[in-house]
Amino acid sequence: MSPDPVPVGGPDDVEAAADRAEDAAERAEESAEIATAAARTAARVADVDDFGEPGLPFDKRNPFYLGFVGALGALTAWFIFEAIVGIGSVLMLVVVSLFLACGLHPAVVFLERRGLRRSLACAAVIVGALAGLALFVVALVPVITDQVAALTANVPGWLDELEENRKVQEFNDEYDVIDRVKEYVANGDFVSGLFGGALGFGLKIVSALFNAFVVVVLTLYFLASLETTKNALYQLAPASRRDRVSRLGDRVIRNIGGYVSGAFVVALCAGLSSLVFLFVVGLGEYAVALSFVVALLSVIPMIGATIGAVIVSAIAFATDVNAGIACVIFYVIYQQVENYVVYPRVMKRSVDVPGAVTVIAALVGTALLGVVGALLAIPGAAAILLISREVIVKRQDER
Numbered sequence: 001m002s003p004d005p006v007p008v009g010g011p012d013d014v015e016a017a018a019d020r021a022e023d024a025a026e027r028a029e030e031s032a033e034i035a036t037a038a039a040r041t042a043a044r045v046a047d048v049d050d051f052g053e054p055g056l057p058f059d060k061r062n063p064f065y066l067g068f069v070g071a072l073g074a075l076t077a078w079f080i081f082e083a084i085v086g087i088g089s090v091l092m093l094v095v096v097s098l099f100l101a102c103g104l105h106p107a108v109v110f111l112e113r114r115g116l117r118r119s120l121a122c123a124a125v126i127v128g129a130l131a132g133l134a135l136f137v138v139a140l141v142p143v144i145t146d147q148v149a150a151l152t153a154n155v156p157g158w159l160d161e162l163e164e165n166r167k168v169q170e171f172n173d174e175y176d177v178i179d180r181v182k183e184y185v186a187n188g189d190f191v192s193g194l195f196g197g198a199l200g201f202g203l204k205i206v207s208a209l210f211n212a213f214v215v216v217v218l219t220l221y222f223l224a225s226l227e228t229t230k231n232a233l234y235q236l237a238p239a240s241r242r243d244r245v246s247r248l249g250d251r252v253i254r255n256i257g258g259y260v261s262g263a264f265v266v267a268l269c270a271g272l273s274s275l276v277f278l279f280v281v282g283l284g285e286y287a288v289a290l291s292f293v294v295a296l297l298s299v300i301p302m303i304g305a306t307i308g309a310v311i312v313s314a315i316a317f318a319t320d321v322n323a324g325i326a327c328v329i330f331y332v333i334y335q336q337v338e339n340y341v342v343y344p345r346v347m348k349r350s351v352d353v354p355g356a357v358t359v360i361a362a363l364v365g366t367a368l369l370g371v372v373g374a375l376l377a378i379p380g381a382a383a384i385l386l387i388s389r390e391v392i393v394k395r396q397d398e399r
Helices: 011-050 063-086 088-113 118-163 166-175 177-186 190-194 197-224 226-234 242-281 284-298 304-319 321-347 355-398
Strands: none
Touching: 063 088, 088 118, 088 197, 088 226, 088 242, 088 355, 118 197, 197 226, 226 242, 242 284, 242 304, 242 321, 242 355, 284 304, 304 321
């Protein structure tokens, strides 16, 4: 078809020519659409010949689809949960090692500020920690073993003294408790009996040594690579928030380090004061073992010091009534001094946790993870409070 001739004339002729051009453009557009539809039809015909005509997309609101996808998600979540439970003991070792590495990190930072390189500072802290552990084992374990043996040998004599009490005699005549305890202690089976016999006792020792070795190795690795590890984790945060996340993370790590060192100082104060007091009160024969028990239990928040005081007071009462009364008075006074003088001064720069939150955190941690949970509860609560104040509260204040 030849194009329409260009009109020559007045304004009416120009307007008519523009209308004809617009009609021609619309006809061309319709022709293009018809050609596209024909091409699609040809493609569908080809697909029908080869693979069949495709159906409609699956309706995601279909009950079968929702049920299948929901069940698959639930099974995946359950599989992940079972896997985590299966490796729970390994995760516990990892958490404890990371906790100890964060506790030793302030010492590394201190040496770095004195001019040592990171590698040398880590090596110095690691060697110092291992040397202290070795000295503790060499110096205290034989003494503690001898004194525990002495305590065991004196238990029958203390039971004989208890039998002189008329109420105790009546109770023993009815239930025969003291005679059974004497026989149990005399046979030497009470230690292995706690762990399910000689084989169970040996397996517990091997397991404890293996876990200790794993914790030491992981602690060394975490301490050496703590800066690299935390920087890699900070990179997972968005660039706009990375600086704030890194600041909060560094603060949490400092809090954990301060808490670990503070707990060590508190335990050292409790052990040394108990050692001096037990020598003064006349229990020097068992002073080292009992003061070590008090120091070890003082690491456990809230209940550890009380348990240690009860153990020492019970042994003191079995040895001498006056010594037992003196122990009760001493530990009541010391716990008040520790709770209101020593602990606040030591911990004020590391963790700022209200008393009620401390108690709740310790109870929850103990219920979930036992002694390890109690140790991790307070720094964990401090971290949660810090993040809540800096993130949630500030976000609410901006609204």
